Amino acid sequence: MITTNYHADGICVIAPQFERLTAANADSFKTEVLALIQEGRTRMVIDFARVSMVDSSGIGALVGLLKKVGNRGEIAISALSDNVAQVFRITRMDRVFKIFPDSHGALSSMDT
Amino acid sequence: MLARCFRISARISEVDPLILRLMAAVEPMISAERLLSLELAAIEALTNVVLHGCAGQPDAIIQVELSANPDGLSLLISDPGVPMKDGLFENALDLDQIDPSSESGRGLATIKACADVVVYTRKADRNSLTLTFRSGRNP
Numbered sequence: 001m002i003t004t005n006y007h008a009d010g011i012c013v014i015a016p017q018f019e020r021l022t023a024a025n026a027d028s029f030k031t032e033v034l035a036l037i038q039e040g041r042t043r044m045v046i047d048f049a050r051v052s053m054v055d056s057s058g059i060g061a062l063v064g065l066l067k068k069v070g071n072r073g074e075i076a077i078s079a080l081s082d083n084v085a086q087v088f089r090i091t092r093m094d095r096v097f098k099i100f101p102d103s104h105g106a107l108s109s110m111d112t
Numbered sequence: 113m114l115a116r117c118f119r120i121s122a123r124i125s126e127v128d129p130l131i132l133r134l135m136a137a138v139e140p141m142i143s144a145e146r147l148l149s150l151e152l153a154a155i156e157a158l159t160n161v162v163l164h165g166c167a168g169q170p171d172a173i174i175q176v177e178l179s180a181n182p183d184g185l186s187l188l189i190s191d192p193g194v195p196m197k198d199g200l201f202e203n204a205l206d207l208d209q210i211d212p213s214s215e216s217g218r219g220l221a222t223i224k225a226c227a228d229v230v231v232y233t234r235k236a237d238r239n240s241l242t243l244t245f246r247s248g249r250n251p
Contacts, residue, residue, distance in 0.1 A: 020128055022127070022128055022159070023124050023127065023155075023159045023162075023163065024125055024127060024128055053151065053155075055152065055155045055156060055159065055222075056156055056159075056218035056219050056222050059218060060215040060218070061215075063214065063215050067213060067215070082144075083148050086145070087148075087152060090207065090222065090225055090226070091207055091222060092207055092208065092212060093212075095212065
């Protein structure tokens, strides 16, 4: 359900391959990403370019991942569609996550 | 007044397909921003029914009635699950009151933020949740 692209600086770009992150798949998505964190991948960009809808279960999964990484690393979010960006605003997650227009911008930010 | 009815069994895998059918029916009647509010509220409400109200009853039938009038749209979601607690929606936290680090508990608050009116009733051993979306308001 996700693809991963590893960069030389240790940052992992995760691209969900589904259109909707909802209660139907939030747990399996979280499990997949947690496996990466347990492998030591604690700097990651989650690129939502293919995702057109996220619900509160999906938001909860993202918050869980952010907590799991904690101060050992960082998670950035990129390429939110208008709808998903609005969901982040409605749920106040735009105040919690670092959000970038695309994965390149997120990577540049994390390089510094 | 336009009205349509949708039914699913209480399985989480059935929620998104129903939502897509519902959105296809609603899209011509509502702005893109209101469409998102309706979609998000409907997802949260149906997910709550499946995971809580009808937990352990995968064959229970959930019905969604869409009705449209000049002032907006409404969804009546009914199910045979366990009754909701009294005042559940009235007492639910607003999204600004929820701990940002919480991994759950945003569903009711999201419904309240997205729908203009939320009314819960219990009749004939079924829960009925009516969500009203007036034209021209965004959360």
